[in-house]
Amino acid sequence: MVAVLELIAGSYEQITFGYRVNTEDNEWTAKADFTHHAHTASISAVAASERFVVTGSKDETIQLYDMKKKTEHGALLHHEGSITCLEFYGSSHLLSGGEDGLLCVWSTKKWECMKTIRAHKGHVTSLSVHPSGKLALSVGTDKTLRTWNLINGRSAFIKNIKQNAQIVRWSPDGDRYVVVVNDKIDIYKLETASVTGTVTNPKRISSVKFLNNSVLAVAGDDETVRICDVVKAKLVCEFKAHETRVKAVDSLMVDDYCVLLTASNDGYIKMWKIHLNEELEPPILLGEINTTARLTCLAVWRPSSAQQISEGPSETATSEDLTQELTKKKRVRETMEEVIVEDESKPKKKKKKVGGKNAVKQ
Numbered sequence: 246m247v248a249v250l251e252l253i254a255g256s257y258e259q260i261t262f263g264y265r266v267n268t269e270d271n272e273w274t275a276k277a278d279f280t281h282h283a284h285t286a287s288i289s290a291v292a293a294s295e296r297f298v299v300t301g302s303k304d305e306t307i308q309l310y311d312m313k314k315k316t317e318h319g320a321l322l323h324h325e326g327s328i329t330c331l332e333f334y335g336s337s338h339l340l341s342g343g344e345d346g347l348l349c350v351w352s353t354k355k356w357e358c359m360k361t362i363r364a365h366k367g368h369v370t371s372l373s374v375h376p377s378g379k380l381a382l383s384v385g386t387d388k389t390l391r392t393w394n395l396i397n398g399r400s401a402f403i404k405n406i407k408q409n410a411q412i413v414r415w416s417p418d419g420d421r422y423v424v425v426v427n428d429k430i431d432i433y434k435l436e437t438a439s440v441t442g443t444v445t446n447p448k449r450i451s452s453v454k455f456l457n458n459s460v461l462a463v464a465g466d467d468e469t470v471r472i473c474d475v476v477k478a479k480l481v482c483e484f485k486a487h488e489t490r491v492k493a494v495d496s497l498m499v500d501d502y503c504v505l506l507t508a509s510n511d512g513y514i515k516m517w518k519i520h521l522n523e524e525l526e527p528p529i530l531l532g533e534i535n536t537t538a539r540l541t542c543l544a545v546w547r548p549s550s551a552q553q554i555s556e557g558p559s560e561t562a563t564s565e566d567l568t569q570e571l572t573k574k575k576r577v578r579e580t581m582e583e584v585i586v587e588d589e590s591k592p593k594k595k596k597k598k599v600g601g602k603n604a605v606k607q
């Protein structure tokens with residue numbers, strides 16, 4: 246089966262690259278599809294939905310790119326600090342986290358900020374939405390792991406993890422999650438919210454990706470990518486992927502195998518074929534792309550069949566609509582702690598103050 250696939254990479258050089266991959270043969274090739282230079286500082290995060298690619302940067306903005314129209318789609322100006330993490334939930338919502346400690350929930354329909362959560366004292370370093378869409382986890386530089394009820398935007402659970410974690414990820418089934426602190430991966434079970442195992446990587450970890458519910462690809466400050474079995478809590482396979490440190494890993498399933506994607510400081514994006522069999526063997530290189538940029542982050546874009554269905558006019562916000570929407574919307578100053586419900590359709594309820602500065606309920 247021929248998969249329609251595009252790889253999106255962000256770079257230190259402020260540019261986002263899009264490559265269309267030809268998956269017809271056993272040797273995959275890629276062709277530059279677009280470059281997007283909308284940021285004024287290095288790109289720190291990228292995510293893709295069926296329709297949009299979003300990038301976050303040290304310039305404090307989130308830039309939108311419409312993959313269907315192949316055009317810029319405006320910017321989201323809400324964070325006051327570097328954007329550190331971006332994650333879509335389906336195609337309807339985007340979550341963003343930043344060095345301002347905020348976690349924002351955006352509706353992708355009109356790109357409105359629906360909720361602003363003051364998530365961490367310090368930076369938000371990573372976030373992950375549960376497959377049910379009801380919960381999100383976040384970690385930050387206040388040495389906590391927090392669970393958010395996305396239905397009401399409230400804090401559901403706080404765990405003091407004694408160290409600053411850099412990454413948090415749910416497994417695809419949502420029955421466990423991993424928390425990365427430097428070179429260490431703590432594996433948690435959802436039911437008990439307790440650590441069931443810890444795996445130490447030889448180097449500081451930069452990126453992880455669940456390939457299926459029990460194995461996790463781990464990249465770090467060296468050229469080797471390792472595969473961690475989170476059930477057995479051990480590293481089960483490793484291979485040299487790049488010439489220098491690997492900055493990002495992603496994956497997707499194609500037919501009956503997994504394609505692991507790696508992006509490195511060496512400028513390359515590589516595509517690896519890996520069969521998720523009982524006995525895990527090192528992957529086979531399918532293809533590589535010399536981007537000539539120092540890559541920082543990576544995402545896969547795939548159109549869905551749903552995208553081919555013509556959309557109603559109410560769904561298609563034009564760039565002008567969005568610009569209007571964004572200029573109309575004022576940058577909300579976060580003077581209060583806790584949750585601010587910012588539903589523009591109900592202006593009366595906006596900015597509900599929950600306690601003063603000393604009455605922080607965390």
Ligand SMILES: *[C@@H]1O[C@H](CO)[C@@H](O)[C@H](O)[C@H]1NC(C)=O
Pocket residue numbers: 457458459460520521522523524525
């Ligand atoms: C995930 O992949 C591992 C390693 O290839 C395999 O042993 C395991 O059975 C797979 N798990 C599932 C749930 O498919």
Ligand SMILES: *[C@@H]1O[C@H](CO)[C@@H](O)[C@H](O)[C@H]1NC(C)=O
Pocket residue numbers: 535536537
């Ligand atoms: C990657 O591309 C750049 C620019 O075209 C080139 O200078 C460099 O040699 C290439 N790298 C390799 C390993 O071919």
